[in-house]
Amino acid sequence: RTLRGMDALVTALHAYPVKACRGLDLDAARLDEAGFAHDRRWLVVTPEGRFITQRETPALARVGTAIVDDGLVLEFPDGARVAVPPGDPRRAREVVVWSDDCSGLDCGDEAAERLGALLGRPVRLVEFDVRVPRLQPDTGPGGALAPVRFPDGYPLLLIGEESLADLNSRLPQPVPMNRFRPNLVVRGLGAYGEDRVLELRAGGVRLRPVKACTRCTVTMTDQRTGARDAAEPLQTLKTYRW
Numbered sequence: 317r318t319l320r321g322m323d324a325l326v327t328a329l330h331a332y333p334v335k336a337c338r339g340l341d342l343d344a345a346r347l348d349e350a351g352f353a354h355d356r357r358w359l360v361v362t363p364e365g366r367f368i369t370q371r372e373t374p375a376l377a378r379v380g381t382a383i384v385d386d387g388l389v390l391e392f393p394d395g396a397r398v399a400v401p402p403g404d405p406r407r408a409r410e411v412v413v414w415s416d417d418c419s420g421l422d423c424g425d426e427a428a429e430r431l432g433a434l435l436g437r438p439v440r441l442v443e444f445d446v447r448v449p450r451l452q453p454d455t456g457p458g459g460a461l462a463p464v465r466f467p468d469g470y471p472l473l474l475i476g477e478e479s480l481a482d483l484n485s486r487l488p489q490p491v492p493m494n495r496f497r498p499n500l501v502v503r504g505l506g507a508y509g510e511d512r513v514l515e516l517r518a519g520g521v522r523l524r525p526v527k528a529c530t531r532c533t534v535t536m537t538d539q540r541t542g543a544r545d546a547a548e549p550l551q552t553l554k555t556y557r558w
Contacts, residue, residue: 326500328500331353333358333383334381334390334441336370336376337379338379345499347521354383356465356467358400359420361411370533377541377542382397387401390431402421402443404421414468418466420443422442462526470526470527474525475501478507479507480496494539532550
């Protein structure tokens with residue numbers, strides 16, 4: 317529902333089990349209070365606990381993910397698959413996402429060593445510690461707090477197909493939707509109609525947009541190879557929309 321009231325079609329659903337690693341294309345998604353189940357449930361961090369993303373380490377895009385029996389499997393470019401054990405509550409550690417102090421459960425040495433070898437730096441893999449809530453301020457009426465795991469901001473990211481089509485009409489070469497790493501992709505709002513959405517309803521689910529997402533260098537990164545474009549699409553976006 318927008319200011320005018322209209323129907324939109326959900327055309328794609330995505331989850332990203334490990335923040336900054338390759339995402340999953342879903343036919344259906346289970347929604348909990350912190351977003352899609354498993355979305356940004358795991359995080360790659362420095363040995364000191366600072367979060368790592370594609371902004372400074374685009375090679376994370378080369379790491380595939382799968383959920384098997386509610387657990388995480390990492391898929392590496394050489395074909396190796398590593399089943400990640402559950403985070404160990406006895407190895408809880410403080411981790412930092414932007415300015416938020418969070419708690420993560422260390423997932424052991426094998427995943428950390430394989431990730432470190434690919435990225436060329438020491439890292440650890442942690443699972444979100446549900447015993448220590450992370451809450452983001454909701455800017456809407458009532459000022460409630462939104463529970464999240466390890467996203468940059470809020471539980472879900474929404475984008476419209478027409479918005480990407482408008483951007484691609486301005487670019488020398490089009491970019492795919494996965495550069496923007498959305499959770500929900502919709503059709504029918506018109507270009508940048510997401511700005512005017514007051515509420516999304518689907519069955520018994522009601523979602524209210526909270527804030528716009530400022531775009532960064534992740535949009536310049538090929539989500540299969542980790543290769544980074546020198547300019548686009550940010551150079552063009554800066555001319556009319558940030």
